[in-house]
Amino acid sequence: MSNEQRKAELEVKRAKLEEIRQKKLQQEKLRTAPTTPMTPNLSSMPINLLTTPREDADPDRILQEVGIRQPVSLPASSPSISPGSTTSQQKRRPPTNMALQICQQTTATISVPPKELVTYSKEVQTIESGDKDPAASPIQHDHLQWDDEFQPSASGEHNRLVYVTDDEDTMSLDDNTKPSMGMSLASATELKRTRSLKHQNKQLSLQGQSSMIKQELTNDEREHILKSEQFQDFFSRSSRLIERSLWESPRAFDIFKDYSGRDLDGQNEKMDVGEIIKFDREFFDERWTRHRIVTCIDTSTYHPELVLASYSQNDESTHESDGVVLIWNTKYKSKPTPEYVFNCQSWVTSCVFSKFHPNIVLGGTYSGQIVVWDTRTNKRTPVQRTALSASSHTHPVYCLQVIGTQNANNLISISNEGKMCSWNIEMMTQPQESMDLAYRTKPVAATRMVFPGVEVNNFIIGSEEGQAYSGSRHGNKAGIQDSYEGHFGPITGLSCHNVNGSVDFSSLFLTSSFDWSVKLWSLKENKPLNSFEVNSDYVTDVRWSPVHPSVFLTCDITGRFDIWNLNHDSELPLLSTTLDGNVALNKCLWSHNGQQIILGDDQGKLRLYDVNEFLTNPKQDDFNKLSSTLQEFKRNTLDAFDDNHSTNVPTTTTNVPTTSTTSSTSVSHNS
Amino acid sequence: MTQAEVDDTLKRIHEHKGVQGYIIINNDGIPIRTTLDAAVTQQYAALIRSLTDKARSAIREIDPTNELVFFRMRTRKHEILIAPDKEYTLIVLQATDVQ
Numbered sequence: 183m184s185n186e187q188r189k190a191e192l193e194v195k196r197a198k199l200e201e202i203r204q205k206k207l208q209q210e211k212l213r214t215a216p217t218t219p220m221t222p223n224l225s226s227m228p229i230n231l232l233t234t235p236r237e238d239a240d241p242d243r244i245l246q247e248v249g250i251r252q253p254v255s256l257p258a259s260s261p262s263i264s265p266g267s268t269t270s271q272q273k274r275r276p277p278t279n280m281a282l283q284i285c286q287q288t289t290a291t292i293s294v295p296p297k298e299l300v301t302y303s304k305e306v307q308t309i310e311s312g313d314k315d316p317a318a319s320p321i322q323h324d325h326l327q328w329d330d331e332f333q334p335s336a337s338g339e340h341n342r343l344v345y346v347t348d349d350e351d352t353m354s355l356d357d358n359t360k361p362s363m364g365m366s367l368a369s370a371t372e373l374k375r376t377r378s379l380k381h382q383n384k385q386l387s388l389q390g391q392s393s394m395i396k397q398e399l400t401n402d403e404r405e406h407i408l409k410s411e412q413f414q415d416f417f418s419r420s421s422r423l424i425e426r427s428l429w430e431s432p433r434a435f436d437i438f439k440d441y442s443g444r445d446l447d448g449q450n451e452k453m454d455v456g457e458i459i460k461f462d463r464e465f466f467d468e469r470w471t472r473h474r475i476v477t478c479i480d481t482s483t484y485h486p487e488l489v490l491a492s493y494s495q496n497d498e499s500t501h502e503s504d505g506v507v508l509i510w511n512t513k514y515k516s517k518p519t520p521e522y523v524f525n526c527q528s529w530v531t532s533c534v535f536s537k538f539h540p541n542i543v544l545g546g547t548y549s550g551q552i553v554v555w556d557t558r559t560n561k562r563t564p565v566q567r568t569a570l571s572a573s574s575h576t577h578p579v580y581c582l583q584v585i586g587t588q589n590a591n592n593l594i595s596i597s598n599e600g601k602m603c604s605w606n607i608e609m610m611t612q613p614q615e616s617m618d619l620a621y622r623t624k625p626v627a628a629t630r631m632v633f634p635g636v637e638v639n640n641f642i643i644g645s646e647e648g649q650a651y652s653g654s655r656h657g658n659k660a661g662i663q664d665s666y667e668g669h670f671g672p673i674t675g676l677s678c679h680n681v682n683g684s685v686d687f688s689s690l691f692l693t694s695s696f697d698w699s700v701k702l703w704s705l706k707e708n709k710p711l712n713s714f715e716v717n718s719d720y721v722t723d724v725r726w727s728p729v730h731p732s733v734f735l736t737c738d739i740t741g742r743f744d745i746w747n748l749n750h751d752s753e754l755p756l757l758s759t760t761l762d763g764n765v766a767l768n769k770c771l772w773s774h775n776g777q778q779i780i781l782g783d784d785q786g787k788l789r790l791y792d793v794n795e796f797l798t799n800p801k802q803d804d805f806n807k808l809s810s811t812l813q814e815f816k817r818n819t820l821d822a823f824d825d826n827h828s829t830n831v832p833t834t835t836t837n838v839p840t841t842s843t844t845s846s847t848s849v850s851h852n853s
Numbered sequence: 854m855t856q857a858e859v860d861d862t863l864k865r866i867h868e869h870k871g872v873q874g875y876i877i878i879n880n881d882g883i884p885i886r887t888t889l890d891a892a893v894t895q896q897y898a899a900l901i902r903s904l905t906d907k908a909r910s911a912i913r914e915i916d917p918t919n920e921l922v923f924f925r926m927r928t929r930k931h932e933i934l935i936a937p938d939k940e941y942t943l944i945v946l947q948a949t950d951v952q
Contacts, residue, residue: 404885404886407879407885408856408859408885408886409856412940412941413940413941414855414859416938416939416940416941416943417859417862417877417941417943419936419938420936420938420941420942420943421862421863421866421936421943423922423923423936424866424934424936424943424945425862425865425866427923427925427934428866428869428872428934428945428947429869469861519865
């Protein structure tokens with residue numbers, strides 16, 4: 183910086199010198215030209231010199247034209263022009279041997295002050311330890327005054343550290359010309375010239391006067407700061423960073439051990455071949471999840487390590503907010519606290535990450551409100567809430583799903599009164615459209631809703647009466663179309679098959695219900711394909727595996743969860759585990775890659791289990807096996823009907839493709 | 854975060870194994886909250902503050918669009934975790950010989 187400035191100044195001075203020199207030359211010529219013997223050449227020149235403007239008169243050219251008769255007085259006057267300057271452009275003219283004309287000459291004196299060679303190194307120059315007053319705090323040096331009055335001689339030490347502290351406001355990203363580092367005093371004054379410092383000067387001088395006194399903050403000030411919002415913001419950010427690194431460091435210490443060959447991944451032991459699941463960890467927060475039931479779980483598509491869980495209200499302590507939604511991070515193995523905590527006024531019955539917005543979390547509450555939280559803000563309360571009006575829900579919102587694509591996405595919500603609303607996430611004041619679901623004029627009290635796969639129009643609903651319904655949002659027959667009867671109690675879980683493979687099973691769905699059973703359905707048939715009745719209590723949730731076509735997970739209220747593999751055995755689960763203690767499982771979920779299962783219970787705990795590989799890597803023939811299993815199911819139902827309704831021989835002993843019609847007719851006969 | 858939660862979190866940090874103490878300082882290097890004794894706190898506050906400024910300016914000079922976010926110094930005896938911010942800085946000392 184200063185180098186360039188120096189150069190610029192030098193250039194300016196050189197130019198000035200040149201100009202002055204030229205002017206002198208002209209003067210010389212003017213004076214001497216008439217006195218020398220006039221040659222034909224000369225006669226023209228003086229007139230030219232007098233009349234023509236001087237600026238474009240090149241000294242060299244003039245001299246050559248005029249001949250070497252011109253007295254050159256330059257060498258004599260050059261010392262006075264550039265005293266000690268480092269100009270190397272001084273033109274050297276050949277010395278003439280003309281008769282020296284002595285004439286008056288006023289020399290213009292130009293004095294250029296010596297250029298200071300400013301140097302400063304970028305290291306911090308610390309004060310010698312001997313000089314330091316042990317009682318003085320190092321902070322004092324931050325506030326040393328430096329302005330015009332602060333001469334080097336006053337302090338007596340040339341290498342005393344001078345901190346150039348920046349004003350907080352001016353420390354902006356694009357202002358990289360203000361290094362706050364220690365410099366020698368000479369350079370500090372130089373720096374002062376090159377920076378605009380009125381602001382800082384004022385501040386520093388103010389500080390200098392008061393700094394010596396104020397070393398500490400009073401308790402009141404401290405309290406005030408701690409309560410301020412800035413501090414809270416800062417603290418929530420930095421405490422998160424610190425906690426994460428604190429909880430990670432035990433493993434990282436290993437890299438500093440002296441011996442080599444240590445296995446950093448010693449903690450990730452492989453599962454035994456025979457072990458189907460292995461307990462990974464549990465998520466529980468003393469303050470937020472105690473005495474609350476897990477009501478909904480979701481994992482993020484953007485960050486697969488994040489798990490979202492919503493909780494019911496805490497009956498034990500009424501002063502805590504009713505609605506709690508936590509985001510947990512599975513990446514930091516030992517961090518026991520949630521990444522984010524969100525609150526709202528009424529307890530959250532369903533929650534979901536927005537599939538197309540990485541920072542938005544949506545929750546449906548018991549009061550019928552749908553709330554939107556944003557992880558970018560530091561607030562715990564929702565950034566948006568739907569209005570509690572007749573156009574939106576007034577009953578608990580039991581199911582939320584984001585459908586559509588990145589550009590055209592909607593939030594579909596369904597509440598207990600049978601109202602299905604579609605919302606635009608950016609504008610949640612009013613639903614875009616709402617539909618009252620009714621089957622044959624009877625409103626459907628929906629408890630579950632699923633859009634199979636990437637469908638945006640057709641959906642499946644589970645109701646409190648035990649029927650499942652399929653319907654569509656738009657089209658000729660908007661609303662409920664088919665009903666699937668089979669359960670005797672409210673449907674608690676609904677899951678659509680969602681594995682892409684050689685065979686398309688997307689018409690399959692599973693339901694679980696309070697009637698102790700889990701049923702497998704196909705969209706094309708009104709009767710279940712199969713019923714799994716190994717549970718002896720309310721079954722609370724069922725989920726297909728997202729990667730394996732014949733694997734699903736169920737959980738029930740006794741704390742038992744089962745993993746089924748239909749290709750292995752369609753009568754009994756592959757694995758059945760009951761949790762210790764008097765725990766009831768409310769929700770279960772597979773992670774997106776199908777390698778983990780997450781179980782939520784009624785005591786606010788989330789348990790994560792790793793699933794063995796053979797359940798996450800389907801083989802090619804698993805799909806075919808499932809098809810044959812389904813065929814078997816069909817045959818079983820046919821046989822059952824055969825046994826029960828032997829009088830209906832002609833209608834039931836028909837081929838497989840027409841079973842759908844025959845089974846519905848036999849139903850009507852039955853009832 | 855309310856005041857109680859701030860206290861809670863600080864307590865949790867302090868009770869984590871190996872943590873010897875923490876200091877919260879503002880940008881003037883004045884400690885706001887600390888669990889270490891006054892002399893050590895003052896020392897840490899001033900020295901860490903200047904070090905953080907130096908580090909921050911170094912990062913900015915290398916790339917003006919970049920900024921210092923977190924700072925971790927491991928020494929033989931301790932690990933010092935520093936979370937600097939615009940107005941405040943949180944410093945945590947953790948012993949390294951814990952396992």
